[in-house]
Amino acid sequence: VNIPRKEKDFQGMLEYKKEDEQKLVKNLILELKPRGVAVNLIPGLPAYILFMCVRHADYLNDDQKVRSLLTSTINSIKKVLKKRGDDFETVSFWLSNTCRFLHCLKQYSGEEGFMKHNTSRQNEHCLTNFDLAEYRQVLSDLAIQIYQQLVRVLENILQPMIVSGMLEHETIQGVSGVKPTGLRKRTSSIADEGTYTLDSILRQLNSFHSVLCQHGMDPELIKQVVKQMFYIVGAVTLNNLLLRKDMCSWSKGMQIRYNVSQLEEWLRDKNLMNSGAKETLEPLIQAAQLLQVKKKTDDDAEAICSMCSALTTAQIVKVLNLYTPVNEFEERVSVSFIRTIQMRLRDRKDSPQLLMDAKHIFPVTFPFNPSSLALETIQIPASLGLGFISRV
Amino acid sequence: MEEPPLREEEEEEEGEGDEAGPEGALGKSPFQLTAEDVYDISYVMGRELMALGSDPRVTQLQFKIVRVLEMLETLVNEGNLTVEELRMERDNLRKEVEGLRTEGSAAGR
Numbered sequence: 001v002n003i004p005r006k007e008k009d010f011q012g013m014l015e016y017k018k019e020d021e022q023k024l025v026k027n028l029i030l031e032l033k034p035r036g037v038a039v040n041l042i043p044g045l046p047a048y049i050l051f052m053c054v055r056h057a058d059y060l061n062d063d064q065k066v067r068s069l070l071t072s073t074i075n076s077i078k079k080v081l082k083k084r085g086d087d088f089e090t091v092s093f094w095l096s097n098t099c100r101f102l103h104c105l106k107q108y109s110g111e112e113g114f115m116k117h118n119t120s121r122q123n124e125h126c127l128t129n130f131d132l133a134e135y136r137q138v139l140s141d142l143a144i145q146i147y148q149q150l151v152r153v154l155e156n157i158l159q160p161m162i163v164s165g166m167l168e169h170e171t172i173q174g175v176s177g178v179k180p181t182g183l184r185k186r187t188s189s190i191a192d193e194g195t196y197t198l199d200s201i202l203r204q205l206n207s208f209h210s211v212l213c214q215h216g217m218d219p220e221l222i223k224q225v226v227k228q229m230f231y232i233v234g235a236v237t238l239n240n241l242l243l244r245k246d247m248c249s250w251s252k253g254m255q256i257r258y259n260v261s262q263l264e265e266w267l268r269d270k271n272l273m274n275s276g277a278k279e280t281l282e283p284l285i286q287a288a289q290l291l292q293v294k295k296k297t298d299d300d301a302e303a304i305c306s307m308c309s310a311l312t313t314a315q316i317v318k319v320l321n322l323y324t325p326v327n328e329f330e331e332r333v334s335v336s337f338i339r340t341i342q343m344r345l346r347d348r349k350d351s352p353q354l355l356m357d358a359k360h361i362f363p364v365t366f367p368f369n370p371s372s373l374a375l376e377t378i379q380i381p382a383s384l385g386l387g388f389i390s391r392v
Numbered sequence: 393m394e395e396p397p398l399r400e401e402e403e404e405e406e407g408e409g410d411e412a413g414p415e416g417a418l419g420k421s422p423f424q425l426t427a428e429d430v431y432d433i434s435y436v437m438g439r440e441l442m443a444l445g446s447d448p449r450v451t452q453l454q455f456k457i458v459r460v461l462e463m464l465e466t467l468v469n470e471g472n473l474t475v476e477e478l479r480m481e482r483d484n485l486r487k488e489v490e491g492l493r494t495e496g497s498a499a500g501r
């Protein structure tokens with residue numbers, strides 16, 4: 001006979017037998033799919049479960065078990081990233097879970113600085129026997145490594161779209177007086193096929209952003225990823241402008257400004273205007289403006305010098321040299337005009353740099369982001385295949 | 393003409409996916425549902441549950457919903473598999489019937 005019993009009050013810990021540790025990391029890390037019912041409904045679930053396992057080992061005062069679990073956890077995450085490190089979803093998933101695990105180790109460390117936002121119940125869940133500060137350092141280094149891998153993956157996906165979508169593809173009809181040359185197709189409807197457009201880029205950004213959100217990535221971290229993506233788009237576009245004569249015309253300036261405004265619109269839409277992403281486009285924006293302003297009189301020269309604060313002298317001069325008039329109403333930029341600009345910029349202490357470093361990665365930070373989730377209410381969904389661990 | 397049509401198709405598919413999005417899955421017919429849709433629904437509901445705060449009753453409900461969605465996921469996956477199996481079986485039988493018919497009519501002649 002099944003006697004109905006009042007549900008036991010759990011303490012938010014998880015217990016497993018030592019010999020099951022490998023099975024635990026296998027099901028929870030090595031073979032866990034980044035997309036599934038349980039992890040989608042409760043983002044960060046693997047991290048919470050791992051932390052609850054750490055709590056029980058701490059509660060048992062079993063330093064051997066704590067050390068072994070943390071080592072297996074870190075090694076397994078590394079193993080997953082080695083095997084499927086070129087898959088954006090996998091890398092994003094483990095970046096966000098590594099961060100969440102790190103946040104848990106801080107939030108429940110028992111150090112006052114990390115307890116400010118805790119409920120009293122959460123404070124009862126703090127570790128009591130071991131100080132895991134050194135492991136936090138290792139995990140934080142691991143998170144940096146995963147972040148860099150994430151940037152490399154998204155760069156590889158974006159790279160082939162940028163020149164085509166930002167520069168070559170024409171979104172505004174009828175402004176370029178230049179006829180398509182050489183290999184380009186004649187009518188725009190055919191040219192659209194098989195090439196990337198600005199829409200392809202926006203769609204790709206959407207897809208990246210929605211994956212990051214679904215994984216419950218820290219909002220501060222999402223901002224940094226987006227800033228990095230925008231930097232890549234801006235740097236690759238500007239570098240191509242500086243290398244190709246056919247990209248330096250009034251109409252390309254128009255095109256670029258329109259495309260940039262679409263990217264800004266995307267940021268506004270996603271509420272990311274304070275991410276610093278827009279600012280990374282500044283050199284490109286100024287180069288586009290430079291293509292559009294008048295380039296004749298001394299006043300024009302002065303205006304250019306005060307406008308192009310985010311471009312180096314080398315970049316400004318290069319654009320002016322490459323500039324190709326679109327029609328008979330415009331003239332080539334005169335040699336004397338370029339000299340005037342060079343004279344004016346002489347006192348500027350700037351780098352002789354022409355091309356931007358498109359591989360540059362802004363240093364990442366992981367600000368502490370405590371969670372309101374109550375560990376004692378967490379259950380283990382059957383789909384994780386962790387029937388051998390039990391709630392305590 | 394010389395352009396391989398591959399990418400165009402890819403883009404179309406992506407486009408459709410975008411239109412549907414996580415919210416779109418709930419508007420689908422249950423028979424068109426894929427596991428991916430179930431994951432999308434899972435994410436949308438998870439976000440809404442989280443917005444309700446960390447009341448233990450909410451969490452209890454949350455894990456019941458996980459279970460229900462796990463069941464839905466299995467039904468969707470298994471359902472599609474069964475349909476696929478039956479379809480293959482039917483096509484095989486149909487081919488066999490046709491084969492026998494042509495054989496029979498050839499022999500009758």
